[in-house]
Amino acid sequence: MASPPHPWLNPALTVGGLAPLMMLAVQGPRGDLGPNAVEAALNQTGLFALVLLTASLACTPLRLVFKWTWPARIRRTLGLLAFTYAASHFLVYAVLDQGLKLGAILEDIGKRPFITVGFTALMLLVPLAVTSTNAWVRRLGFPRWQRLHRLAYVAAVLGVVHFVWRVKKDLTEPLLYAAVLALLFAVRGAEAMRKRRARAAVAARSAAS
């Protein structure tokens, strides 16, 4: 029986990716997260959601640029980990930070643009997490599934905007993620352009013959 190459890759990513979340769950109640544990948990879950989402978006560009195929095999795990952290981020905010006071939460989501965009990003990730299974790829058909999952780019951009608006003064870190995203967009854009030219060339040749 031939096992898939790198059978350890996805389990390792899952375990390693969830380890910090487990750590937070242990450290928080023990008082090991510093004077403002809620803030620390919010910052960490939010940061990891953005990092993992960006990493999932880097899989295809890595294949295009370096011809690596293994990143494609961990894309789904990265995306689901990103969703897990985004959902945890929201739960820490709603339950611990706001004490589940619905009025205050709705006011935040409606009136504070930085929370509006963060919440929108999370909402965009929900259908992507739900349709992440092979069965859903079949049900939707690959082209439609692929179009739907381009929402991940929108969610990542909103995530960066959320980060930028949250910071009081120093934008270095959020802009770093903006730069990485821009780079990924550039690779995808260049690839799309190359494909269109190739198609045009083929069409021109077949028209000439």
Place this chain on the structure above:
Amino acid sequence: MSDKPPAEPPSSEVTPEALYLRRREFLKNTGLFAGTAAAVAGGLYLLGRKQTRPMDAFVPDAGLLDLPVAKAKGPYDTDEPRTSYEDVTTYNNFYEFGLDKNDPARFAHSLKPRPWTVVIDGEVHKPQTVDIDQLTSWFPLEERIYRMRCVEAWSMVIPWLGFPLGELLKRVEPTSQAKYVAFTTLQDPEQMPGQKRGTLDWPYVEGLRLDEAQHPLTLMAVGLYGRQLPNQNGAPMRLVVPWKYGFKGIKSIVRISLTREEPPTTWNLAAPGEYGFYANVNPAVSHPRWSQASERRIGGDLERRPTLPFNGYAEQVAHLYAGMDLRKNF
């Protein structure tokens, strides 16, 4: 023990080659699994570590003198539980030493709070340049247990040591032209490495209206918890205005000038739509990006508590703003 070589195991116990190779693959995969999982967890840990750095290593105690206190309890003291010395000295906003809350505790050792001179000038009859210890010796030190509300919606209860700014102003005799008091923090990137970055316009400047500065609640703090002010809390002398957001409490002051015009203030210059000159604690006026209606007490309950107008000092200070639109003058 015998010297004889060990007997060969019977052939039935020899692992078949195929199984042996699979075992090797299994071990290899296990190793790769463990290594990759550790690398992923470690990478994330490195990215997020600044939020969860252990703090206890930075709590200052050596070299800080106990200060003589003239009066144990004043009429303005709150009875609420005090925020621990550890939290007060490791959770700070002092961008001159970095942007993270624990940066000041980690990096403020480069500040030299002695010798230190303070310039008092502008619209005063007795301008002077005075050594900090001499200045402090002019006044009996009082303990004041105040609430401190940060504009970021967290709060503490801190036992400060200091003297009313009004007493200092009396001594230098403001002229009839004096309407405001302007304060300036030290500017020295060698002592304050955060000033090498253009995060804010350095030096940090703050200001008060003269009547705010003369109010008996307004304190020049030179200590906390009965000790000299640690560097990260604004040594050797800082301003404490308990009914205003914490950023008004300018640290490591080198100059106090009385002026005719409203002086510029650092956060107002940086983001005029978000931080006003007055910066009175006001639950009814939200920061453009977050609500000011509630706050988290550091080291206190997990649940947020409602923020009080003027941070609970309305009875003492609300009259200063009679007739003013506090939404416009935020």
